[in-house]
Amino acid sequence: MAERNTIFNSRPLFFIASLPCFAIGIAVEDAVRLNTPFIFVILFLGILVSALLYMLFKKWFILGILLASVSLGAFCYNLALIPVNQSIPSEQSISITGTISENPEYVTGEISKYVLKGVSITAEDGIKQLEGKVLLTAPAGFEYGDVVYADKASIRYTYEERNPNGYNEQKYLLADGIAFRANADEITKTGQDKNFFKNVFITINKSIAMVIDSTFDASAAPVAKGMLLGDTSSISDDVTSSFSTAGISHIVAVSGLHIGFLAAILVWLLGLLKVGKKISFAVEILILYLFVEIIGAPASAVRAFIMVAVYLIFNLTDKRTDTLIVFSTAFLIILVLSPLSIFKMSFQLSFAAVFGIITVGDLLNRCFKKKKVLSLAAASIGASSGVSLFAARFTGTIAVYSLIGNLLVIPLVAVSLIFILLSVILGLIFAPIAFITAAAGSFIINVIIDIALSISNLPYANISFPSLGILAIALALLLMLVVSKYFFKDKD
Numbered sequence: 001m002a003e004r005n006t007i008f009n010s011r012p013l014f015f016i017a018s019l020p021c022f023a024i025g026i027a028v029e030d031a032v033r034l035n036t037p038f039i040f041v042i043l044f045l046g047i048l049v050s051a052l053l054y055m056l057f058k059k060w061f062i063l064g065i066l067l068a069s070v071s072l073g074a075f076c077y078n079l080a081l082i083p084v085n086q087s088i089p090s091e092q093s094i095s096i097t098g099t100i101s102e103n104p105e106y107v108t109g110e111i112s113k114y115v116l117k118g119v120s121i122t123a124e125d126g127i128k129q130l131e132g133k134v135l136l137t138a139p140a141g142f143e144y145g146d147v148v149y150a151d152k153a154s155i156r157y158t159y160e161e162r163n164p165n166g167y168n169e170q171k172y173l174l175a176d177g178i179a180f181r182a183n184a185d186e187i188t189k190t191g192q193d194k195n196f197f198k199n200v201f202i203t204i205n206k207s208i209a210m211v212i213d214s215t216f217d218a219s220a221a222p223v224a225k226g227m228l229l230g231d232t233s234s235i236s237d238d239v240t241s242s243f244s245t246a247g248i249s250h251i252v253a254v255s256g257l258h259i260g261f262l263a264a265i266l267v268w269l270l271g272l273l274k275v276g277k278k279i280s281f282a283v284e285i286l287i288l289y290l291f292v293e294i295i296g297a298p299a300s301a302v303r304a305f306i307m308v309a310v311y312l313i314f315n316l317t318d319k320r321t322d323t324l325i326v327f328s329t330a331f332l333i334i335l336v337l338s339p340l341s342i343f344k345m346s347f348q349l350s351f352a353a354v355f356g357i358i359t360v361g362d363l364l365n366r367c368f369k370k371k372k373v374l375s376l377a378a379a380s381i382g383a384s385s386g387v388s389l390f391a392a393r394f395t396g397t398i399a400v401y402s403l404i405g406n407l408l409v410i411p412l413v414a415v416s417l418i419f420i421l422l423s424v425i426l427g428l429i430f431a432p433i434a435f436i437t438a439a440a441g442s443f444i445i446n447v448i449i450d451i452a453l454s455i456s457n458l459p460y461a462n463i464s465f466p467s468l469g470i471l472a473i474a475l476a477l478l479l480m481l482v483v484s485k486y487f488f489k490d491k492d
Helices: 013-032 036-057 062-080 169-174 196-215 221-229 237-246 256-272 277-294 299-316 323-337 339-343 345-367 372-395 402-429 431-456 470-482
Strands: 003-007 094-100 111-123 126-129 133-139 146-157 178-183 187-192 397-399 462-464 488-491
Touching: 013 062, 013 323, 013 339, 062 323, 062 339, 094 133, 111 146, 111 178, 133 146, 133 187, 169 178, 169 339, 196 221, 196 277, 196 402, 196 431, 221 402, 221 431, 237 397, 237 402, 237 431, 256 277, 256 299, 256 345, 256 402, 277 299, 299 323, 299 345, 323 339, 323 345, 339 345, 345 372, 345 470, 372 397, 372 402, 372 470, 397 402, 402 431
Parallel strands: 133 178
Antiparallel strands: 003 488, 094 111, 094 146, 111 126, 111 133, 146 178, 146 187, 397 462
């Protein structure tokens, strides 16, 4: 008979607890805005206390580690805010010069949004080099690598939070390094400054999009591009709305589902070829990295890549891969690299979904005795339990039939991704063959669209729900942890 043993008996609790402590440090710095020297003092004290406690007691040093984690979170957040601490001219009309660092985002046929790096502004007091990128709204017609000049432009800081639980433009854009917004009625190209490798990735991205557009039918191609490339610009408003109401919007945002599926294919293929473990690891990491770069390295894909990479690294050590440690490590790395990500809804939903899968989902999977048919249901329920907490906070609504939608759609997404990948590979080699696999992929994608439309038309598909506070969400997450296998360890 199994006996309940101590809490987190075999896991490095201090390491797992570092994630929430790091997040607390970010939250504290966001609320209080401590000065940098004070943060350094706390960080030094944390390291000193942990060292002394370890030497004296061989244990309670965890307290010092957690204190250091809090101060490190505050310090990283402080660094991320440097771009908004610089002064900009108060004039409404100035000149801007910068290099387009990403593929433009088309707003309308005539207007695009450009992310500019290496920006300098010219005003009455001279030329000033800006730290941070600028999001410029201007006439369309320019591309990645173009050096552009905008005369008589207006520039401002991004806006701060506009409602208690909602979208904070400043933190959202700063997470991507964008500190300013600018508008210009006219811009001109003055040169070109392309990174060779990034240009290659963008060219491949465009080639893949062209293959999909030319081989898939008109209704399926936009969704296929969303599934593989994360490009949702051509998906109709009706389809976007139905996906949201059905709770399956994540299928067209390249994230853990897509990266995990691609990783599973690579593991299976390399295992089939009997490739050695270390070589297999290197090949998997390289291909996944190249894929993320080709699709433009969106934040959701980068997070998923880090998560999968950490899992593969742990798996390479031949030790028992503890999903809670993998989860904590991956999200800690993400927050160290981009502390402002914690304020983005997409990050919080990713965190909640994975946390729900490894806690509630795993609990249900064990209740179902790990039957393959019910494993998907367990994972979907787990993900939904976590996501619903944050969805209710941000949107004030809950997609009632999201569980049903995901159970029906996710297996179809997996199959359609196979056909999309095959169509792209064949299309780049010999286009006529690609039409066969694209036809099959189009059929499955249209089925997914029909399912989403049907679910969105059901009564009470989307209901209002009281917005949850941070404390309520924290308690719910703690409850999910308590009922999981991680809180107590079974001992035979």
